Amino acid sequence: MNARATPPLRIARLVIENFRTFRSPTEIVFASGGTADAMPVFHGSNGTGKSSALAAIDLFFRLASYWLSSAVSAGGTKPLDTVLKLRWDFRDSHFGLTMNHRSWPPGVRDPQRIEVHFDDARLGALRVTLTPSGNEVILGLEMATSAPAKGWREPRGKKVSRLRPWEELTENGPQDDEISALKNAIEAPLGPGSKPFFLLDARRRDFRGIGEGWPHDEGTSTLSATTAERLLALATSLDPEETERWRAFVDLIHRFKTLSDREISVLRAPISGEEVTDLRFEVRGKQILRLSELSSGEQQVVALVAAVLTSRAALVAIEEPEMSLHPDNQELVRGILREQVQRGIVDQIFLESHVQVFDGPEVLRFSRSPEGETRVRRQPSRSLDRLRAHARESGAEEQWVTPDGYTQLPAEMRNKLSLQNGGYLWFLRSRPEGRWEAWTEAELDEQLGLGDGSSKDT
Structure with missing residues (x-):
């Protein structure tokens, strides 16, 4: 650079x-x-x-x-x-x-x-x-x-x-x-053609910078036309710096496990009677997918990385980068974004998030x-x-609540609660201490006459 x-x-x-x-x-x-x-x-x-x-x-x-x-x-x-x-x-x-x-x-x-x-x-x-x-x-x-x-x-x-x-x-x-x-x-903080700031709404995977009209007026396409055109320009440029950005984009996408074996290219193709710039993901001799045919999480990864690397903006803001991403990929995205600041691709990145991963x-x-x-x-x-390290030091080796909201209990606890084959637990706040307590179906039936099987499986 x-x-x-x-x-x-x-x-x-x-x-x-x-x-x-x-x-x-x-x-x-x-x-x-x-x-x-x-x-x-x-x-x-x-x-x-x-x-x-x-x-x-x-x-x-x-x-x-x-x-x-x-x-x-x-x-x-x-x-x-x-x-x-x-x-x-x-x-x-x-x-x-x-x-x-x-x-x-x-x-x-x-x-x-x-x-x-x-x-x-x-x-x-x-x-x-x-x-x-x-x-x-x-x-x-x-x-x-x-x-x-x-x-x-x-x-x-x-x-x-x-x-x-x-x-x-x-x-x-x-x-x-x-x-x-x-x-x-x-x-032009990063040189000719650059911009001071762009705001990416990760829910819509779209943004507009200064010189590109009003923000968010391209609908809810998988990848905004502006970003797709920038990727095409990078992939076909004869400028070494632009070519390096394209290689960086491909390398970062390949760090995500489900996309690591796919060759990535960008091209113009007729879609619904119009010529549209789109990305292609290929497993040579086996399968070719368009961006819109990837999973929602994979599309999110591509949109985030493409926006940061093609924006030519000194400051980047992303709303809800965690959308559609598994927690493991959220951590990977966090690391990738921080790397772009360290490399000087952008000066600063702002994240608006609802998850603790960031x-x-x-x-x-x-x-x-x-x-x-x-x-x-x-x-x-x-x-x-x-937090995980502190929990391990205290003897907690496992996370009991899954991202889907299910509760996984250690074998010793399942045996003590007679839930070897699974079952239901209700979590109630005790009085007056206010601690959370786990109640089995049989215990609730006995005490309260409940236990209709409406809660999550263990």
């Missing part, structure tokens, strides 16, 4: 105000020990604001890119305190922007702010503001930087926490060449207050491997 000319876009801190479920300013910290997380994981119940946080990051880059593109023109650079006035019916297909009231909390029309503090001091921090004003929305961009005044030279050891207050920025803001450099760093030291817990506001706290979780 060629050396990059722009600073990494890795985010250390995010502040959101008056956006969807975020009303009062809410700070989300993506750093510990002075270093930004490589792969932050969002956990929380449905409706607690995880997707809203990712949507806020997405909107931030769209707005910042639009402002910078408008401010930096062939004739010069507008000052940083310039504001842009957009009508409520404003739409821009390139940046995927549309102005409407739906992104504000119900009944709120105060300024909406999204503030990003980057890990690299040369980028400092940026804040976009949307202020409703009659039939218009006023878009503003503010910048704080601790880098030297000219270009992207090495910082003087200052961190984001030492930035000047926002109200001081207008008087002593960045110079024209700094704004031009910022535009390049935000719009847990680690970078977990953020989302919840809702009684008033309906989103709350976020950093709560590192113990890894599953550590």
